[in-house]
Amino acid sequence: xxxxxxxxxxxxxxxxxxxxxxxxxxxxxxxxxxxxxxxxxxxxxxxxxxxxxxxxxxxxxxxxxxxxxxxxxxxxxxxxxxxxxxxxxxxxxxxxxxxxxxxxxxxxxxxxxxxxxxxxxxxxxxxxxxxxxxxxxxxxxxxxxxxxxxxxxxxxxxxxxxxxxxxxxxxxxxxxxxxxxxxxxxxxxxxxxxxxxxxxxxxxxxxxxxxxxxxxxxxxxxxxxxxxxxxxxxxxxxxxxxxxxxxxxxxxxxxxxxxxxxxxxxxxxxxxxxxxxxxxxxxxxxxxx
Amino acid sequence: xxxxxxxxxxxxxxxxxxxxxxxxxxxxxxxxxxxxxxxxxxxxxxxxxxxxxxxxxxxxxxxxxxxxxxxxxxxxxxxxxxxxxxxxxxxxxxxxxxxxxxxxxxxxxxxxxxxxxxxxxxxxxxxxxxxxxxxxxxxxxxxxxxxxxxxxxxxxxxxxxxxxxxxxxxxxxxxxxxxxxxxxxxxxxxxxxxxxxxxxxxxxxxxxxxxxxxxxxxxxxxxxxxxxxxxxxxxxxxxx
Amino acid sequence: xxxxxxxxxxxxxxxxxxxxxxxxxxxxxxxxxxxxxxxxxxxxxxxxxxxxxxxxxxxxxxxxxxxxxxxxxxxxxxxxxxxxxxxxxxxxxxxxxxxxxxxxxxxxxxxxxxxxxxxxxxxxxxxxxxxxxxxxxxxxxxxxxxxxxxxxxxxxxxxxxxxxxxxxxxxxxxxxxxxxxxxxxxxxxxxxxxxxxxxxxxxxxxxxxxxxxxxxxxxxxxxxxxxxxxxxxxxxxxxxxxxxxxxxxxxxxxxxxxxxxxxxxxxxxxxxxxxxxxxxxxxxxxxxxxxxxxxxxxxxxxxxxxxxxxxxxxxxxxxxxxxxxxxxxxxxxxxxxxx
Numbered sequence: 001x002x003x004x005x006x007x008x009x010x011x012x013x014x015x016x017x018x019x020x021x022x023x024x025x026x027x028x029x030x031x032x033x034x035x036x037x038x039x040x041x042x043x044x045x046x047x048x049x050x051x052x053x054x055x056x057x058x059x060x061x062x063x064x065x066x067x068x069x070x071x072x073x074x075x076x077x078x079x080x081x082x083x084x085x086x087x088x089x090x091x092x093x094x095x096x097x098x099x100x101x102x103x104x105x106x107x108x109x110x111x112x113x114x115x116x117x118x119x120x121x122x123x124x125x126x127x128x129x130x131x132x133x134x135x136x137x138x139x140x141x142x143x144x145x146x147x148x149x150x151x152x153x154x155x156x157x158x159x160x161x162x163x164x165x166x167x168x169x170x171x172x173x174x175x176x177x178x179x180x181x182x183x184x185x186x187x188x189x190x191x192x193x194x195x196x197x198x199x200x201x202x203x204x205x206x207x208x209x210x211x212x213x214x215x216x217x218x219x220x221x222x223x224x225x226x227x228x229x230x231x232x233x234x235x236x237x238x239x240x241x242x243x244x245x246x247x248x249x250x251x252x253x254x255x256x257x258x259x260x261x262x263x264x265x266x267x268x269x270x271x272x273x274x275x276x277x278x279x280x281x282x283x284x285x286x287x288x289x
Numbered sequence: 290x291x292x293x294x295x296x297x298x299x300x301x302x303x304x305x306x307x308x309x310x311x312x313x314x315x316x317x318x319x320x321x322x323x324x325x326x327x328x329x330x331x332x333x334x335x336x337x338x339x340x341x342x343x344x345x346x347x348x349x350x351x352x353x354x355x356x357x358x359x360x361x362x363x364x365x366x367x368x369x370x371x372x373x374x375x376x377x378x379x380x381x382x383x384x385x386x387x388x389x390x391x392x393x394x395x396x397x398x399x400x401x402x403x404x405x406x407x408x409x410x411x412x413x414x415x416x417x418x419x420x421x422x423x424x425x426x427x428x429x430x431x432x433x434x435x436x437x438x439x440x441x442x443x444x445x446x447x448x449x450x451x452x453x454x455x456x457x458x459x460x461x462x463x464x465x466x467x468x469x470x471x472x473x474x475x476x477x478x479x480x481x482x483x484x485x486x487x488x489x490x491x492x493x494x495x496x497x498x499x500x501x502x503x504x505x506x507x508x509x510x511x512x513x514x515x516x517x518x519x520x521x522x523x524x525x526x527x528x529x
Numbered sequence: 530x531x532x533x534x535x536x537x538x539x540x541x542x543x544x545x546x547x548x549x550x551x552x553x554x555x556x557x558x559x560x561x562x563x564x565x566x567x568x569x570x571x572x573x574x575x576x577x578x579x580x581x582x583x584x585x586x587x588x589x590x591x592x593x594x595x596x597x598x599x600x601x602x603x604x605x606x607x608x609x610x611x612x613x614x615x616x617x618x619x620x621x622x623x624x625x626x627x628x629x630x631x632x633x634x635x636x637x638x639x640x641x642x643x644x645x646x647x648x649x650x651x652x653x654x655x656x657x658x659x660x661x662x663x664x665x666x667x668x669x670x671x672x673x674x675x676x677x678x679x680x681x682x683x684x685x686x687x688x689x690x691x692x693x694x695x696x697x698x699x700x701x702x703x704x705x706x707x708x709x710x711x712x713x714x715x716x717x718x719x720x721x722x723x724x725x726x727x728x729x730x731x732x733x734x735x736x737x738x739x740x741x742x743x744x745x746x747x748x749x750x751x752x753x754x755x756x757x758x759x760x761x762x763x764x765x766x767x768x769x770x771x772x773x774x775x776x777x778x779x780x781x782x783x784x785x786x787x788x789x790x791x792x793x794x795x796x797x798x799x800x801x802x803x804x805x806x807x808x809x810x811x812x813x814x815x816x817x818x819x820x821x822x823x824x825x826x827x828x829x830x831x832x833x834x835x836x837x838x839x840x841x842x843x844x845x846x847x848x849x850x851x852x853x854x855x856x857x858x859x860x861x862x863x864x865x866x867x868x
Contacts, residue, residue: 095798100843103839109835110831114832221783221784225659225663232653261671263671264667277643277657281647363742363744363745366741366743374738374741380735382799400727443742
């Protein structure tokens with residue numbers, strides 16, 4: 001009986017962790033290439049959640065479909081942001097980049113608060129309580145869909161960086177900026193594309209997140225922290241690290257809320273974070289600087 | 290003469306590349322000693338070993354009679370070993386006076402004494418007039434002298450200079466050579482790592498030549514410039 | 530050096546015009562309450578309070594270059610220790626300030642040790658500070674002895690409702706906070722000129738070069754986080770008694786941590802007048818905005834002042850990353866601060 005409980009918790013952790021991973025992937029890609037930490041990451045996730053919520057409530061558009069236009073819109077927003085706001089800050093000191101993005105984050109979270117109010121909103125999909133049973137394991141339909149969708153988006157991004165010439169050029173920028181500029185790559189353009197892709201990830205992840213949990217503006221800083229924790233655990237700038245970190249945190253949080261207490265799940269992920277920072281500061285899959 | 294710095298068989302490898310290969314040298318109290326060699330000869334690595342930034346993989350380094358390999362830089366500074374950086378690193382947002390004061394405060398009884406001592410050092414390095422300027426606004430020669438001033442303000446027994454002449458015009462090199470000679474006359478031992486030959490010849494009593502991480506010669510400037518291996522590997526292309 | 534000679538020294542060597550400015554400001558603020566109503570007194574309390582904690586945070590970031598985003602932690606800890614000792618044991622906050630400061634210093638030292646010993650820097654260190662504040666928040670949420678998530682309350686007139694026990698009206702808190710602001714300024718001015726202050730500046734500018742000049746970088750950073758957390762905890766005790774209530778979700782909130790760092794950033798990082806100037810600009814603007822929106826919309830809209838703060842931050846960092854004070858200083862003809 002106990003083992004089937006743990007089994008279920010584990011599966012749930014893995015499925016949620018993949019969505020976390022997708023969100024963190026966006027942060028990691030942006031950091032790995034543009035070298036800017038997107039301190040407004042969780043805020044973007046929350047805005048995407050509200051976008052998916054509104055699209056569902058007003059037009060009945062299923063979040064698993066609306067994630068596509070939302071990701072596309074976020075790509076455009078990210079591209080524009082990098083071109084206008086962020087690019088002048090790329091070579092500025094770290095704390096100045098941070099302040100710029102914190103300013104943006106504060107506006108986003110409180111703007112959402114002003115529009116939607118502080119109450120939690122839930123999408124209530126018609127099939128949100130459907131599930132499959134495989135032996136003792138119960139699979140929530142939405143969680144499975146969300147995990148598959150997250151994996152698919154992540155796989156697309158991997159393929160883009162591996163097989164397209166633009167993706168390879170972006171990786172060249174990340175490895176050797178001067179070299180990339182010397183061989184004539186348009187670094188500004190590639191940075192903007194990367195920021196766009198990073199936000200597309202978080203846009204898709206936000207849309208998926210609305211199927212798993214309620215949307216409230218105040219959850220944004222927690223998402224930023226979550227994405228950050230995952231990326232540091234997995235290794236800053238490592239794409240695979242973000243997914244692995246997401247899985248790890250997803251499992252750890254699910255386990256902690258059952259084994260210890262629901263309120264302790266954040267404690268457990270921060271405990272993991274502190275451990276990683278102390279023992280392996282470059283992260284599990286990160287390269288030593 | 291007593292030995293102030295003694296390097297015995299120092300070796301440092303980076304991923305299979307031996308940057309410093311079994312180098313031994315000893316610097317006596319009161320002399321000006323130079324280490325020269327072409328780019329990539331391992332000078333900077335040797336410098337970092339002596340300055341406590343890196344630990345040698347093999348061999349020993351003794352400063353003032355006590356082992357110094359692996360001793361952290363701030364501890365070495367207390368023991369009387371001061372250094373400059375090849376790419377100068379003044380504190381950019383602070384004034385020239387503040388830069389020197391920070392160097393001076395380690396041995397000063399209080400901040401007034403530190404400021405007074407910093408003032409003396411600045412006068413001596415012709416920076417007194419610039420004392421209220423921010424370090425980032427200085428010209429390269431001024432910044433190089435500030436770097437020396439800051440190190441000198443710690444009242445070292447051994448001053449390690451990492452290519453302080455690089456990038457300076459001949460008149461500026463002459464100016465700094467005169468200052469260094471003056472400092473040496475007052476009892477500060479100097480170890481130079483240099484690329485600029487003219488200044489090295491004018492300053493150093495003894496020269497140690499590195500090539501591909503290993504010692505190829507050591508002696509007075511005259512002896513070194515006549516050494517066939519040195520001619521072949523280093524001077525050949527540049528000085529003749 | 531006794532405190533009076535130190536003070537005399539500061540007066541001697543600080544730029545004249547800056548001192549005149551400061552003296553006039555303090556004199557005006559001392560008599561100002563005769564013309565202020567309850568609401569304005571509370572606005573001024575907030576200005577002084579934010580100037581104080583801004584000054585404390587500035588020790589870490591402005592002087593030593595260590596970015597902390599979890600300073601609400603020390604406010605909350607100071608507040609809880611002071612409040613619990615008063616309500617449960619009848620210990621006056623005037624005394625409880627000592628354990629409050631010690632507890633905050635212990636947390637600061639733990640974060641500092643973990644961060645600096647393992648070479649965690651910049652954004653990573655900032656995240657560590659947030660993580661500690663979050664973990665502490667969760668801990669207090671679940672600690673029923675101090676009220677848990679439902680909060681902890683200080684009865685408005687418990688025991689002797691006297692000034693020494695921080696039980697009083699807005700006027701009392703006006704003067705207490707003014708004293709805090711002045712004290713924080715004097716402490717920071719003294720630190721800025723001290724050996725430790727110079728070590729901090731060196732570490733901020735270039736840790737590697739600082740090390741080569743005999744500065745123990747780890748120790749300097751530890752000193753910065755400890756001094757900063759201690760100063761913040763004092764302000765935390767006062768804030769708890771001003772509010773008369775404490776909730777973990779507010780006390781340790783990242784939003785508060787960020788609100789605390791706005792004034793020094795807007796005013797000028799690493800400057801002595803920056804945190805004060807920033808608080809005098811930001812707090813009234815924010816309060817005016819809240820009142821204005823309430824008038825226009827007919828109800829309070831939460832978040833309005835924060836949207837404004839966010840925009841102010843972005844505009845400031847875009848156009849004047851060094852803050853307003855360096856610019857204003859030039860306008861007023863005040864020379865650079867001599868070391």
